[in-house]
Amino acid sequence: MTDISMSDPAVTGKTAPPAEARSVRLPTQWLGVAPFFIFAIMFLILPTLYLMLGAFQNDAGEFTLENIVALAQPSIVAAYWISIKVSLASSLIGAFAGLAIAIAIVRGGLPDWIRSATLTFSGVASNFAGVPLAFAFLATLGRLGLATVILNTLFGLNIYAHGFNILSFWGLTLTYVYFQIPLMVVIIVPAIDGLKKEWGEAAATLGATVSQYWRMVVIPVIWPSFLGTVILLFANAFGAIATAYALTGSSLNIVPILLYAQIRGDVLHNAHLGYAIAFGMILITGLANVFYIWFRTRSERWLK
Amino acid sequence: MKAGRFWAWVVFALGAAYFFIPLIATVEFSMRMRRGAYSFDAYKVVLGDARFQATFGYSVLAAVFTIILGVLIVVPAAYWIRLRLPQLRPIVEFITLLPLVIPAIVIVFGYIRMYGSNSPLPFLATDTGTNALLVIGYATLSLPYMYRAVDTGLRTIDVRTLTEAAQILGAGWGTIVTRVILPNVLIAVLSGAFLTFAIVIGEFTMASLLNRPAFGPYLQNIGANRAYEPAALAIIAFAITWGCMSLIQILSRFAPKSANRPN
Numbered sequence A: 001m002t003d004i005s006m007s008d009p010a011v012t013g014k015t016a017p018p019a020e021a022r023s024v025r026l027p028t029q030w031l032g033v034a035p036f037f038i039f040a041i042m043f044l045i046l047p048t049l050y051l052m053l054g055a056f057q058n059d060a061g062e063f064t065l066e067n068i069v070a071l072a073q074p075s076i077v078a079a080y081w082i083s084i085k086v087s088l089a090s091s092l093i094g095a096f097a098g099l100a101i102a103i104a105i106v107r108g109g110l111p112d113w114i115r116s117a118t119l120t121f122s123g124v125a126s127n128f129a130g131v132p133l134a135f136a137f138l139a140t141l142g143r144l145g146l147a148t149v150i151l152n153t154l155f156g157l158n159i160y161a162h163g164f165n166i167l168s169f170w171g172l173t174l175t176y177v178y179f180q181i182p183l184m185v186v187i188i189v190p191a192i193d194g195l196k197k198e199w200g201e202a203a204a205t206l207g208a209t210v211s212q213y214w215r216m217v218v219i220p221v222i223w224p225s226f227l228g229t230v231i232l233l234f235a236n237a238f239g240a241i242a243t244a245y246a247l248t249g250s251s252l253n254i255v256p257i258l259l260y261a262q263i264r265g266d267v268l269h270n271a272h273l274g275y276a277i278a279f280g281m282i283l284i285t286g287l288a289n290v291f292y293i294w295f296r297t298r299s300e301r302w303l304k
Numbered sequence B: 001m002k003a004g005r006f007w008a009w010v011v012f013a014l015g016a017a018y019f020f021i022p023l024i025a026t027v028e029f030s031m032r033m034r035r036g037a038y039s040f041d042a043y044k045v046v047l048g049d050a051r052f053q054a055t056f057g058y059s060v061l062a063a064v065f066t067i068i069l070g071v072l073i074v075v076p077a078a079y080w081i082r083l084r085l086p087q088l089r090p091i092v093e094f095i096t097l098l099p100l101v102i103p104a105i106v107i108v109f110g111y112i113r114m115y116g117s118n119s120p121l122p123f124l125a126t127d128t129g130t131n132a133l134l135v136i137g138y139a140t141l142s143l144p145y146m147y148r149a150v151d152t153g154l155r156t157i158d159v160r161t162l163t164e165a166a167q168i169l170g171a172g173w174g175t176i177v178t179r180v181i182l183p184n185v186l187i188a189v190l191s192g193a194f195l196t197f198a199i200v201i202g203e204f205t206m207a208s209l210l211n212r213p214a215f216g217p218y219l220q221n222i223g224a225n226r227a228y229e230p231a232a233l234a235i236i237a238f239a240i241t242w243g244c245m246s247l248i249q250i251l252s253r254f255a256p257k258s259a260n261r262p263n
Helices: A018-033 A035-053 A065-072 A072-106 A112-126 A129-142 A144-156 A168-193 A196-206 A210-239 A243-247 A255-265 A269-303 B002-030 B040-046 B052-081 B086-101 B105-114 B127-155 B159-168 B173-184 B186-202 B203-208 B215-226 B231-252
Strands: none
Touching: A035 A269, A035 B052, A035 B086, A035 B105, A065 A269, A072 A112, A072 A168, A072 A255, A072 A269, A072 B002, A112 A168, A112 B002, A112 B186, A112 B231, A129 A144, A129 A168, A129 A243, A129 B002, A129 B215, A129 B231, A144 A269, A144 B002, A168 A210, A168 A243, A168 B002, A168 B203, A196 B002, A210 A255, A210 A269, A210 B086, A243 B002, A243 B215, A255 A269, A255 B105, A255 B203, A269 B105, A269 B127, B002 B086, B002 B186, B002 B231, B040 B052, B052 B086, B052 B127, B052 B159, B052 B173, B052 B186, B052 B215, B086 B127, B105 B203, B127 B186, B127 B203, B159 B173, B173 B186, B186 B231, B203 B215, B215 B231
């Protein structure tokens, strides 16, 4: 490999001897990536660190654990709990349904156009989130929604009388699944494509049953990317606010909505408690990623 | 295998039902505005609303600036890492994944605290500054998509040979990036751009917390106060997302397929 920087006129200069050139070269090496790093530090890393440090300070700027302890009040714990439940439920349902759809379109022997149509639609639906998604589900499963009305008139099933409410845990989960499934499909299809046909043939030649082939070949190969995607889906749902806010207003007390209210109007009457809530959110999504890395190294070791 | 195909159809049909029923229901609901007959009244009301036009225009502009900012940050960095600093790749990939881990609401909360009127960098003291901060926030959100799109584009061209050839012909770094590298990854950059557009156009959290007159907060406001217009807006938003994704698919047909990459 040739070091092309030596032939670079802008860097070495026409008159500078090589020894001097070396001292000029160092900063220019970094010039191309400097905007990226300055941007990332100023607008991604520092603001996050600022909140994380603020979570451990009181108004006078002294170190304290009071804010973290104050998170234990029932309303905040309840908010975290329902957020975790919604994120976990929607990511698991989304992941398994997405995996089933991905396997169906890649391995199920369906016509080719179904595969490409599903992938295109998944690309659209995974980005169709936020406020409009809430509108769509209100029009479907709200009190006057099409599905609600049809179930009631055709089948005599009044889902609202049976305790269903779009403004509830299951309502929100069902709505989140609308962008979780397609995200899973988009990410997992390449992994399933990566399963070589030869592996199935090899397994069959060695006398493996279909279930053995799945258990000992397919699942171990897909497992890391599947788990990684589940965690991505979890973080995706955990931080989402627009859909929930447009759907339920503030009637469903999830963490992002609590934080939103806190930023807007200091509803908790303690600015540093807001930092602590943000810190808790980062901690949970961060922990999820640590688990992912741990699982992945374990499964990779096992694969060898 | 017959049974397998049967179950594949069942799974596909269930999935299709789950995804199409809300769309059908929304279309149906959006056309119910006139009593007793289906009509496009809700769409007429929405499209004729001055606030719709103003907020939509604002968000389109914000998206355009976001794309420009994203390209300026990502293209030189991704190019330079491929060419000279491959050892930085893991760090940069980690950073570009952070916006998927740190929720948008936390990032914007950090901005509000760090760049307030009394801070050394008072972005929030002026309207222009706040608009800039919104664009910056959007660029942060789009970082994972933009970086991956550009990096994929760079992978399909031989960055090193192109750079050396341009240097032999006497090109400076500015010329190399703008006239050699950028045209070669233009399709990848455009894919990232349309994805960014789809994400930014209806974004609610950041725009709302920075008090910007963007499309997302407008949508939320209509949702809280009207009956049929939200459904019409949902269909419009779906159509915009669909349009962006179709453009990406069309563009990908023109992308170079060969992967003669040196590293």
